[in-house]
Amino acid sequence: MSRFSGRVGLVTGAGRGIGHATAVELAKGGAALAINDIDEGRLEEAADELRGHGAEVSTHVGSVMDPAFVATLARDAVARHGRIDLLANNAGGGPPMTPWGEFAKSDFAHFRAIFEMNFFTQAMLLHALLPGMVERGYGKVVCVSSISAVMGQEAGSAYASGKLALHALVSSVSKEVARHGVNINAVILGNPPHFTRTPARQAYLDKLSHIDRVGRLEEFGKAIAFLLSDDASYITGAAVPVDGGTTTPRLNE
Ligand SMILES: NC(=O)c1ccc[n+]([C@@H]2O[C@H](COP(=O)([O-])OP(=O)(O)OC[C@H]3O[C@@H](n4cnc5c(N)ncnc54)[C@H](O)[C@@H]3O)[C@@H](O)[C@H]2O)c1
Numbered sequence: 001m002s003r004f005s006g007r008v009g010l011v012t013g014a015g016r017g018i019g020h021a022t023a024v025e026l027a028k029g030g031a032a033l034a035i036n037d038i039d040e041g042r043l044e045e046a047a048d049e050l051r052g053h054g055a056e057v058s059t060h061v062g063s064v065m066d067p068a069f070v071a072t073l074a075r076d077a078v079a080r081h082g083r084i085d086l087l088a089n090n091a092g093g094g095p096p097m098t099p100w101g102e103f104a105k106s107d108f109a110h111f112r113a114i115f116e117m118n119f120f121t122q123a124m125l126l127h128a129l130l131p132g133m134v135e136r137g138y139g140k141v142v143c144v145s146s147i148s149a150v151m152g153q154e155a156g157s158a159y160a161s162g163k164l165a166l167h168a169l170v171s172s173v174s175k176e177v178a179r180h181g182v183n184i185n186a187v188i189l190g191n192p193p194h195f196t197r198t199p200a201r202q203a204y205l206d207k208l209s210h211i212d213r214v215g216r217l218e219e220f221g222k223a224i225a226f227l228l229s230d231d232a233s234y235i236t237g238a239a240v241p242v243d244g245g246t247t248t249p250r251l252n253e
Contacts, residue, residue, distance in 0.1 A: 002030030003229050008081040010034045010073075012064050012125065013091030015042030018144065018192055021221025022088045022228075027055035029225065031086065034077035036060045038091075056081075064091045064121040065113075074128035083136060084129050086228045089122040089143040094159070103157045111158040118162030123169055126184075130177065139182035140228040143170055147190030147243050167239045174237035183236040185227050190243035192220055209244030 009026045013019035015037035023035055027050040035050070037043040040061045047057045058080045062069035077084055094100060095117045098110045122143050133139025148156050149163035167186050174184040191205045191214045206213050223242040226232055241247050 002028075003231070004029035004031035004086070004225075007031045007085040008034070008077075008083055009086035009088065009228065010036070010077050010084045010125075010129070011088040011090055012036045012073075012121075013038075014088075015039050015046050017194075018189065018217060018220045018224070019088065019090040020046050021217040022090060022224045023050055023221075024053065024218075025221045025225035026086065026088075026228065027053040027057075029229070030054070032056040032081055034058045034060060034073075034081060034084065036062065036064065036073055036091070038063045064125065065095060065117055067124060070121070070124045071128060074125060078129075078132065083132055085133070085136075085138055085140065087126065087129055087139070087141045088224055088228065089125055089141065090224075091121060092118045092144060092146075092163070100155050100159065102155050106158075114158035115162040115165075118159055119165040119169075122166060126169070126173070130173070130182070133182045134177055134180040137181040139177070139180075139184075140232075141170075141182070141184040142224050142227045143184070143186045144224070145186045145188050145239060147188055147241075147247050150188060150239075150247055170239065171237045178236050183227075183232065185232075185235060185237070186239040187220075187224055187227065188239050188241040188243060188247065189215075189220055190241075190246045191215065192217055208246045210246075210248075210250065211244040213244070215242070215244055 009031045011023045014023045014035035043059050047059050050057045060073045098113045143166045145163040148160040153160045170186045
């Protein structure tokens with residue numbers, strides 16, 4: 001029997017990147033999936049690929065920034081699959097047309113929106129799905145954070161603050177539900193490949209890791225899938241680094 005047989009997962013931002021890599025791991029493990037993305041074409045393409053791995057898949061197009069959509073997403077996913085056992089709270093980053101910038105120089109509305117994208121979106125979806133998990137006595141949740149949360153990031157204070165708030169949410173709520181069979185963890189990711197980077201930025205990030213390269217998408221997907229699996233049953237309330245050592249600097253050359 002595969003490790004996610006009989007389980008139903010929900011992955012946000014599953015059209016590409018880390019969300020997509022996570023959904024692939026869950027599908028390969030036998031999970032049924034509700035997948036979300038704001039980009040419909042990308043989401044349908046991902047759904048076809050996941051069905052190719054044998055998964056039963058429903059697609060939910062919309063923005064996790066919209067509280068009404070998050071409520072609909074939770075309701076529709078449960079209606080379609082009967083329940084959600086595994087939540088990969090992945091979508092995050094920067095909302096469209098909301099530039100990152102130095103705190104003192106930035107528009108505070110932008111600061112608020114970026115914080116919201118990285119914290120309230122995930123908190124809202126967890127809030128919607130957690131009662132069902134507690135009631136059934138089974139749930140696994142991973143909230144996707146970043147090395148920015150623990151290192152800080154120049155011109156990224158809103159992002160770093162939103163991600164660090166996730167750690168407090170995870171460590172607090174996990175204590176409330178641990179006796180009900182629900183595990184909640186965060187992953188501190190750094191750094192995945194990303195198409196928006198210049199070669200100079202890429203080279204800098206490669207060197208930050210002790211492994212001298214950024215991570216591969218499947219390395220992040222596999223780590224998140226591990227925390228969503230029963231193999232991680234004794235891990236809860238943690239913020240787990242998946243960063244090639246980036247957050248523990250070398251002392252010697
Ligand atoms: N890329 C990085 O350097 C990095 C580093 C650490 C952590 N992370 C975190 O990993 C997560 C995924 O990032 P990624 O690098 O895979 O991003 P990505 O840009 O490659 O993919 C994100 C996906 O989410 C979708 N999306 C964007 N806004 C959305 C919204 N409002 N609602 C629903 N879907 C939306 C996009 O269409 C896209 O398919 C984020 O939480 C991000 O903060 C990223």
